[in-house]
Structures are given as C-alpha cells and as structure tokens.
Amino acid sequence: MGGEQPLSRLDALRFARRVVEQQAVRQLRLIDRWIADEERRETERLQGEEMRPAPPDWLVQYGLNRSNVDAVHTGDCWAAAKSGRCRPATRQQAIDALRQQVPPCIHCRPDTVLGILD
Incomplete structure (x- = not known):
C-alpha cells in the first residue's frame, strides 16, 4: 500500500462537510420541486374556481x-x-x-x- 498517509482529522471534517453540502443541495432541489408542484396545483385550483359557472339562483x-x-x-x-x-x-x-x-x-x-x- 505504498505511501498512503492516514486521513487527518481536518481532512475527514472537510470530507464530511462536502458530503453534507451535497446532500443538502440535493434535498433543497427536491423541496424546490415540491414547492413548484404545489404552486402549480394551487394555480390550477384557482383557475378552476374562476372558470366554474356561477350557481343558479x-x-x-x-x-x-x-x-x-x-x-x-x-x-x-x-x-x-x-x-x-x-x-x-x-x-x-x-x-x-x-x-x-x-x-x-x-x-x-x-x-x-x-x-x-x-
């Protein structure tokens, strides 16, 4: 295993930070997609209400x-x-x-x- 040095504590912490950052970015994208989907559904619901004919008297x-x-x-x-x-x-x-x-x-x-x- 020629010449590999063990991972220092500082390197391990930096690696852990990159992993957490990547996971956070992925989760934020997922949440943003959920928000966009919900905004689209709400817009469609409001448009449906506006297009619904008035009830009869x-x-x-x-x-x-x-x-x-x-x-x-x-x-x-x-x-x-x-x-x-x-x-x-x-x-x-x-x-x-x-x-x-x-x-x-x-x-x-x-x-x-x-x-x-x-």
Missing part, C-alpha cells in the same frame, strides 16, 4: 321518477345539494312552481325570499 327538485316536481329551493340550499335531483330554474319558473302548489323547501324558504306568502 333557483332550483327545482324532481321526484324519483323525474316527472313530478317535489320542491323549490334557493340556489345555495344545502338540502338541494344533498338530494341530487335538482335542476336550475329561472326566477319566474320558481314563482310559477310555488303558485302551482309545489312545496317550498323548509330549510331555505324560497317562498319567503321570493315574497310569495300564503
């Missing part, structure tokens, strides 16, 4: 057979969202349905919002 809920009308809701009613059987309606369609004795939702009270009181 009024909803008409149909029965299980999709032919009879069960209720009238405001567009932001949580009960309508749970039913999954609602279709958007115009203000006039909502008023007409209420006047034809379609029951208003007991949670969002579209009859009160529309000013139709019995």
Whole structure:
C-alpha cells in the first residue's frame, strides 16, 4: 500500500462537510420541486374556481321518477345539494312552481325570499 498517509482529522471534517453540502443541495432541489408542484396545483385550483359557472339562483327538485316536481329551493340550499335531483330554474319558473302548489323547501324558504306568502 505504498505511501498512503492516514486521513487527518481536518481532512475527514472537510470530507464530511462536502458530503453534507451535497446532500443538502440535493434535498433543497427536491423541496424546490415540491414547492413548484404545489404552486402549480394551487394555480390550477384557482383557475378552476374562476372558470366554474356561477350557481343558479333557483332550483327545482324532481321526484324519483323525474316527472313530478317535489320542491323549490334557493340556489345555495344545502338540502338541494344533498338530494341530487335538482335542476336550475329561472326566477319566474320558481314563482310559477310555488303558485302551482309545489312545496317550498323548509330549510331555505324560497317562498319567503321570493315574497310569495300564503
């Protein structure tokens, strides 16, 4: 093994520093990539929200057979969202349905919002 001198303590510390520096650079690159990915996802989410159409002002809920009308809701009613059987309606369609004795939702009270009181 001709002439190799043992690694001095100072050389060992410098070597250890280079290894740690290389690992830190690699980890920082990885974290930077994660940050870029998350920024891209957030941008896409915001763009999706901006492109989403506005919710309707009024909803008409149909029965299980999709032919009879069960209720009238405001567009932001949580009960309508749970039913999954609602279709958007115009203000006039909502008023007409209420006047034809379609029951208003007991949670969002579209009859009160529309000013139709019995």
